[in-house]
Amino acid sequence: MEAIWRLGSLGLPVCAPLEEQAEADVVVIGAGITGLTTALPLVEAGQRVVVLEAKGVGGGVTGGSTGNLYSTLASGQAALRRKWGDEVAADVVCARSEAIDDIEALIKRFSIECQFRRQSAYRLLTGDRQHSDHSLNDERDALLRAGLDVASAEGPGLPFDSWGIRIPDQAQFNPLHYVQGLASVLIGMGVAIHEHCPVRRVDAKEGLVQTDTASVTARHIVYATHTPKGISLLQAGMLVSREYAVAARLRRGEYPEGIFWLLDPFHSLRSYRHGDTPYLMVVGEKHKTGEHEGEHYQLLREYLSSRFEIETFSHQWSAQQYSSPDGLPYIGRMHGHDNLYMATGFAADGLVWGALAGRIIADQILDHDNPWQARFASRRVTPGKSALQYAKENATVTKHLARDYLGTERIDSFDGIAPGQARVATKSGEKLAIHRTEAGELKVLSAVCPHLKCIVHWNPEESTWDCPCHGSRFDTDGEVIEGPAYRPLSRSEGLG
Known part of the structure; x- marks a missing residue:
């Protein structure tokens, strides 16, 4: 079932997939609140902006959020204060309050109907x-x-x-209606938004973003994808x-x-x-x-x-x-590439962090001062506040790699998979993600996540294959739903 925000969906002008080579000053990957908030000040400053969205506008985490906007954190202000102290905790509240005010101002400015x-x-x-x-x-x-x-x-x-x-x-507001309203405004300003256009490869050195059907070259590339695509040290x-x-x-x-x-x-x-x-x-x-x-x-x-x-x-x-290891989001230029930008580590508070991130990233690209750029810098190093979670998450990855590769059951046939069931098993030496639909159709994929080769697990609540290591998720046809993976789960060659 879909999120409640789709009731009375505003709709958009046609945002067809990218079908030909394109050039831009900035390509934004992701048409949620982070990506569209980034695009707005850029196009207003005269930048040529292309937005690539794997689903529809707001079809990712933005459209699955609570629609709540708050200055504190859902996990509590006291926990943040204990880790960071009074000054940083107050900065978080101030920055988030400004972001909420910015959202309200854009709603009034563009008359966006989002309750x-x-x-x-x-x-x-x-x-x-x-x-x-x-x-x-x-x-x-x-x-x-x-x-x-x-x-x-x-x-x-x-x-x-x-x-x-x-x-x-x-x-509070309707987050989907808000980003649909922003998208309509951006299209009217000349921003090219391409829906159903998953990105398959990014070459930072060449400034190249490739999709299934075309590519975009740009001076700046923004991962507004909730976590950067591909391999990043922060994911660890x-x-x-x-x-x-x-x-x-x-x-x-x-x-x-x-x-x-x-x-x-x-x-x-x-x-x-x-x-x-x-x-x-x-x-x-x-x-x-x-x-x-x-x-x-x-x-x-x-x-x-x-x-x-x-x-x-x-x-x-x-x-x-x-959730980031030190409790604050990472926003801005990525390590090793001055033309790549990201925004991640939002925990349960992503709507407001996304609005703030869009403004910070746009200011970085435009070489404008932003009072919050240093506080939430994506290149910061905070070992004292991060080491414990890094250790825990790397131990989790090691545990899953060992258990899933050594402990997967072996099968000789698919006869034991009943309609509606799914499992991961080893057949003829290959780790397989096996699902039989309610109608009886058998779907067999490689169970190896293309991101960093962990074994995916079945999520019966969502009927998806989810990677326990870094969060990539795939539908029953293997296509990427979200997470750092670029490529789908590969199809198994033989069903016999």
Whole structure:
């Protein structure tokens, strides 16, 4: 099922795939909030800009996000303060607040219909107040020291006992409608946006970006792809996760207004209205990409049903997150290539980081000063704050390589794969990703991820093949959905 944001999708002028050689000053890979925010100041400065999008505009992580815009971090301001101290924690709030203001200003400037509203964000505890394992004292203090207004929240409009803190003047919108509106504006300004146009190769030395059907040469290349494509040292320390969302209609009761973070241990609630029809959504059930346990959508449905009177469930979707080892995003020029730019490590806070990243990268390309360029520099080295996660993630990669290559079951035929089932197995010495559709069609691919040769795992919630090492994901035909891989999973030669 698709994300709820596609209700009443605005639509765009035709953005056909690139079919001929092109030249540009800047080629942006990715038409989400990062890529389109990057493109806008560039074209306004007279740059020739081409945008290449593997799906449709906003069809990646932007269109699978919560639509929540907030100055703090979903993981909490106190944790950021403990790692970085008061100055950096305050800078994060200031930079993110400016990015939200920039989004609001663009919405007003271009009259983008995306239901932008200022709302409060809540950080709440639930359950037995006498035996709560959580304390919000550190969080309240960290928010105040970062310059945010904070108020107590008792009974903030939820039909169950909850209490905590309220942060006013945050915001919500429809993220897909926002980037579709931006895309329409950019097309009107002369930006060439090409949808359904996956990039297969980038040659930084030649300034060349190749797709299946053509190529673009440009002086600057921007990876607005949530993680840089190809091989990057930063990927070795990145924690890659998936989180799930479910939307529902209520039988009765009020739809809560605001951003609600429930520390139980963690769920996010918000409402959304399409026309006269309101919806309630819950986000949660995070796990490492490629490591799947449990029925995540069902658990979210049970979560809502135990707290609200549900009439029907309407939508379900998921999104990917890349968390940096030191807790801050990497934005700007990549190591070793002054003409390559990236933005990654957004964790669960990507909409605001994406808007900020677009402005920082555009300013770098235009050689303009940006007050946040140094703070979130992609070439920074922070071993004291990063070493632990680097060690953990490299140990995880080693574990998967050893276990998946040595422990994969061996089969002689595909007869044991029933309709609707999938598995990874070794046949005739080849590691295979095997799936039989509900209609009985057998699809056999190489199970070796083309990025760095890890073995993919089946994700039954999404019917995808996911790499547990660096987060590349593939559909049942092998095509890349997201992640650092350029190429699809190769097809197995023989089915016999």
